[in-house]
Amino acid sequence: MPTVPISRFAALLLIVPALPLHACFTPQRAEILQKAHPDRDFVTLSHHMHHQQPVDFDFRGPVPCSDGQAGEFPCRGVELAGWLSLTELGADLATTGSDNWGWRDPESDRLFALMGRSDGVSFVEMTDPVNPTLIGHLPRPDGVASSVWTDLKTYRDHLFIVADTVIGQGLQVFDLRRLVDVKDRPPVIFSADAHYTEFDSAHNIAINEQTGFAYAVGGEACGGGLNMIDINDPLDPTFAGCFDEDGYTHDVQCVVYRGPDERYQGREICFASNEDSLTIVDVTDKSEPVLIKRHVYPNSAYTHQGWLTGDQRYFVLDDELDEVEFELAGTRTLIFDFERLDQASHPAEYIADGLSIDHNQYVFDGYTFQANYERGLRILRIDDPQSADLTEVAYFDTHPEDDGLRFRGAWNVFPFFANGLLLVSDFNRGLFILRVTDPDLLEALKSVFKDRYE
Secondary structure (H helix, E strand, C coil), rough: CCCCCCHHEEEEEEEEHCCCCCCCCCCCHHHHHHHCCCCCHHHHCCCCCCCCCCCCCCCCECCCCEHHHHHEEEEEEEEEEEEECCCCCCCCCCCCCEEEEEEECCCCCCEEEEEEEECCEEEECCCCCCCCCEEEEEEECCCCCCCEEEEEEECCCCEEEEEECCCCCCEEEEEEECCCCCCCCCCCCCCCCCCECCCCCCCCEEEEEECCEEEEEECCCCHEEEEEECCCCCCCEEEEECCCCCCCCCCEEEEEEECCCCHHHEEEEEEECCCCCCEEECCCCCCEEEHHHHHCCCCCCCCCEECCCCCCEEEEEECCCHHHCCCCCEEEEEEEEECCEECCCEEEEEEECEEECEEEEECCCCCEEEEEECCCCCEEEEEEEHHHHHEEEEEECCCCCCCCCCCEEEEEEEEECCCEHHHHHHHECEEEEECCCCHHHHHHCCCCCCCCCC
């Protein structure tokens, strides 16, 4: 095995050994990729109940963004509407926050936040964002250990949940309509409505709402690649196929393609973030998926996640480790031009004015909504995708202590409620309910479907 040079991650540990770190980039993947991973000791400890410590905030009601601050949080164009700490979400000191998603009940229009935790999922009603209410908690399946990584998505009023680095998790399915008419006094300990056990763990799950297929990725099944599951009947998931030709997939977006490449219009295409490439796959025939192209790019460290623009020509990508490995001056966002899916020049790049590790982002109506760890929520207007000409128009820093290259702060943002409310899940501080006040952003948010999944 070749010698791996010590990265700035490892140097950080030497400088601040008392500060635990962890990330989407797991120690298991580091070993396979022969990359130095600073969090190996911490992740081992985390499975022995030594997670990061929660950070409390004295929430006394909505806080407007005034003169660049919403209370202790730096902001622009976004205000604090509501908040629940990890403790209020039912967590103990050994529990951290992870991914989140949202759900709107189509019958009543009531809004719910779905908050991933290292030991399961919390359900929060946020119809009145000032007074969010913990409805209950869905634990891991019996006997399944806690894990830093919980991922979740929705389809047809059901929630689908996976977890990484555990045995026995599989795919939990929960009927979200049960949240609307809870008979018992909350918080309620719920059980899953279905449990698909054809795999143990997965790092992530993506769902193509147009076709009714889920893609569990980054697990032990299908070589870590696309584990394709038919969820058209949400309570009876069935295996549909594998794509393992390009190995491990960290995250993926799958769509019915309507972009500029006429050869693939109408077909189901997946854009997979595969650690060292953006890999495009035709999965129309689940029994025989076809690799279209592996796209690589300069200064690639860990191809993490991304999202298509509305016209499906451009893919906006975040690389989780490039800021560290290449000593970048600020957070880098990459944009591929896919006029043809099997041909693309190197992506254009945007470097932010501040430095943090980028994690998850979602794109619609000319904006990208980014969760960038220690710099929190960042909202960028895409002025010219071809040249990666982006302008930061709004932000809310959920980790006001400092910026930098640690895995703390904002994990995920959910911007799809169509009413100006955003959800941000935070490692340390729990669930933020934010309200956009920037008028142009508010207009863009109206373009989101009332129920974006159907």
